[in-house]
Amino acid sequence: MTVAVKFFASLKEQLGCDGASVEIGEMATAADVWLQASGGKAMPGNVLVAINMEYSDQNATVHDGDEVAFFPPVTGG
Amino acid sequence: MTVAVKFFASLKEQLGCDGASVEIGEMATAADVWLQASGGKAMPGNVLVAINMEYSDQNATVHDGDEVAFFPPVTGG
Amino acid sequence: MKIEVRVAPLNPWHEVADYEQAQTTLHGMAGAAAVFVGTMRELNEGDAVSAMTLEHYPGMTEKHLEKICAAAAQRWSLLDTLIIHRVGELRPADPIVLVAAWSAHRKDAFEACRYIMEDLKSNAPFWKKEQLPSGHRWVEKNTAGY
């Protein structure tokens, strides 16, 4: 299956990438998506995960066509 | 001694008077001032008292030249 | 710091904008502005209100509002405060009161603004008389704010 990956803010800078389309096996979790998209880097402890623009967590299962986003703590307002 | 008396809002309407200059003996309290200025009426329980534009109470002693105000609960804002 | 009690109509947002622009010490320093605007409703306690007369105690009102702002400035870290309150004849949808508080951070601005507003409602010497279909009615007390 295919998922769209997005990185934001400092994470995007650190990884040098704002997103990718990732081919991954069924039953993959957000953490699996991270590993593949980041080229095997450890996920920083404070990273937030959103699936289809809803907050989720790294253990959530992803589905074909999902948009999986990783970003640092938010600092708006 | 002489004190200036002021009435506001519903109290002013009930008494038909917005203020008066009252001659009263030394050591008079705000309650004494009320009695004289209101023509002996009982003071409603919810009346607020200010002396020289500071909240006070009916047992406070007034002094020559004081401005003594009586008014109902406030409803601004 | 500005406190104004006035008869003239109040456009609260224009007042805040103008005041903020004029206070150059706020620029770049104030990270937070909390503003409250109280406006006349056309309904109160289930009755249609067509007009309102706001009376105040000239002198004591301003003095009391200054005292409230000074107390807020003691309790929170504030850069500035602004209060404008109308008196006289009002119609539904007319703004009655504007309270604004500026601070470096939002906690102080939020809490000071609400504190000032609550003290104003509880203690500042203003009185409202409503025009109802059945005649006049003095408002007897304000609704609870907390």
Next chain:
Amino acid sequence: MKIEVRVAPLNPWHEVADYEQAQTTLHGMAGAAAVFVGTMRELNEGDAVSAMTLEHYPGMTEKHLEKICAAAAQRWSLLDTLIIHRVGELRPADPIVLVAAWSAHRKDAFEACRYIMEDLKSNAPFWKKEQLPSGHRWVEKNTAGY
């Protein structure tokens, strides 16, 4: 209800004035408006900040802000809410965010405005990068709001 994320400069008081005037259902019904405006400061954590870049997650940001407003409308009796948030390049003294809540009474307006602002700061996907004399710095977390 309006939610806007935009690059264009923000004059928050004009926005509130225009929005309020356009929402005729508020007129005579809203007794209370509580507004918060967050503005860029020229100093953060002791460092001079000459500019700021605000990044966001297009789509999720708007979705999350709508969710916050819906949650506030569940919890308090609200007539309307307005959020405008800037993204892109900002300079000190530029307004960043506007949150407004209208209600019949002040308690609901005050509490909803603060709630929306706190949730926005805690959860809405925005990120700030500051320009310091020494280079860029991503802001790591927001200050506490309570």
